[in-house]
Amino acid sequence: MNRLTSIDRRVIGTTIRKASRGLPQHLLRNVAHRGAFWSLIVARVVYAVNWYNIASIFAPMAIELKTDVSGLGILASSFYFGVVLFQIPGGLLAAKYGPRRTSFAGIFLASVSALFTGFSSGLGEAAALRFIVGLGMALFFSPGVSLIARYYRKGSEGFGIGLYNSAFDLGGALGLFGWALLAEVFGWRQSLFFSGGMGIVTSFLIIVLIPKEDLSGDSPLKLKELSDVLLNRELFILSLNILGQNVGSILVGSFIVYYLETALGVGYELAGSAGALFLLMMLAFSPVSGRIYDRLKDARRLLLVSGLVMSAGVGLAAFGGVYGAFAATIIVGISAGLGFTVGFAAARETNKSQVKYESLAIAWANSISLSAGFWSPVLFSLVVSSSGYPPAWLLGSLLTLAFVLSILALKTKARAESR
Incomplete structure (x- = not known):
């Protein structure tokens, strides 16, 4: 065996080496x-x-x-x-x-x-x-x-x-x-x-x-250490910001195609391309965002910028018709690539002194942020049914803004120390 x-x-390693020639090898440990x-x-x-x-x-x-x-x-x-x-x-x-x-x-x-x-x-x-x-x-x-x-x-x-x-x-x-x-x-x-x-x-x-990992020297999980992770103020602030980023990206990702088709009369193929454009913007900008964060190490500023841009992008969908909707798709896709990459990279670093709890810190941030998937689409749909799309997009913009502004409570000094 x-x-x-x-x-x-x-055999697999040989295949991987051939496939990975374009990877920036010097960045790997x-x-x-x-x-x-x-x-x-x-x-x-x-x-x-x-x-x-x-x-x-x-x-x-x-x-x-x-x-x-x-x-x-x-x-x-x-x-x-x-x-x-x-x-x-x-x-x-x-x-x-x-x-x-x-x-x-x-x-x-x-x-x-x-x-x-x-x-x-x-x-x-x-x-x-x-x-x-x-x-x-x-x-x-x-x-x-x-x-x-x-x-x-x-x-x-x-x-x-x-x-x-x-x-x-x-x-x-x-x-x-x-x-x-x-x-x-x-x-x-x-x-x-x-x-x-x-x-x-x-x-x-x-x-x-x-x-394989050597876990022989790891100490048992301790309630005090777990509470230090789950009650970490810095991690909670980061999680709220990522939640706001999720509100904006979920609304645009879930509704922009249907909005173009039903409210703006755009054909299925063109409307569908908006959904593809949203994912492509995130695909292209996520690695760039990672390099920006590696150089600046300023999660507070980067998450504030990405959150404000995302809020503006969601609100833009309420104006400008088809052009506004496509512009919103591009803006929200780029800001989501920045926000999620920086957010989870910063969440991982909040517990540097306890490396084995990195995954728990990331999971806690992700569970808080994904809660947006339960209520934001339902609220958006209710507003559309009662008042139409423009008020719903504006509400989505305001909700995004409310959560992303939580990053202002993150102390710059604390981030510098955690580096």
Whole structure:
């Protein structure tokens, strides 16, 4: 068995080296980390495919499962419930058993559940499986951030996290557009078999390519240390800012295409390109944002700028018709790339004295920020129904602004010390 694993490592490692020639190798702590780096990036892409593809294949699903748009809402709510509920358990598992094992367990569980969703015979089964997909993704996210940051040299960790976020945006685009085509050609069930199978493969890449961790010297988890992480004032302020960034990005990402089609009379193809543009802006700007953060190390200023720009971008959708909507898509995409990359890089650094709790800090920030996914779309929809889109976009802008301004409570001195 050990010999087979060694052979697998050499074969996979050769493939990784050929694929990674364009990677800035000098930023990695060790050239040997290339395989680990790429295993996380590939897993993150497939992770995002299984996050987004249900939305793109739901039309044929709804026919077979005998449901309507309310069924999509149930699937989305079940998924987000799993993602948010298990962020903290994921961080605790990473602290106790290491991020390598936790990330493997998460992506494997999410992928198997995504595959089995293709066998669903009713909405209830599909909702239960989507909950487990969300659970697995919660276990993968924060350990993945922690691992990928460790593989980059000191002062370049933000760039690594930016690439990790870009991989999610790439996978999201594939899930939204590629899986709609796969479902049309092969069927929605087969498309889920494919994405779930891809995820299972990436989980084994992680366990083969990521070096084993030495946990023998780690002390047991202590309540005092856990409370120091979860009650950290700096981390809570960062989390509120990221929540505000999530409000703006969720509203634009969820509603801009439908808004262009129904309120502004734009054709499906052109309206759909707005959704792609949003993801492409995030994809392109996340690594750039990481490098900016690595150089400036000023989370307060960068998160304030990204939050203010995002708030203005969301508000712009209320004015200017089609041009205003497309401008809002570009602005919010760029600011989201900056805000999320800087936010999670800074969240990771709030507990530098307790390295094993990095994943927990990131998970706590992510669970707070993802809570926006529960209430902001519902509130936006209610305002649209009662008053129309312009007031709803303006409300979204104000809500974004209210949360991102929390970063003003972050002391500049504290950030400088945590560097």
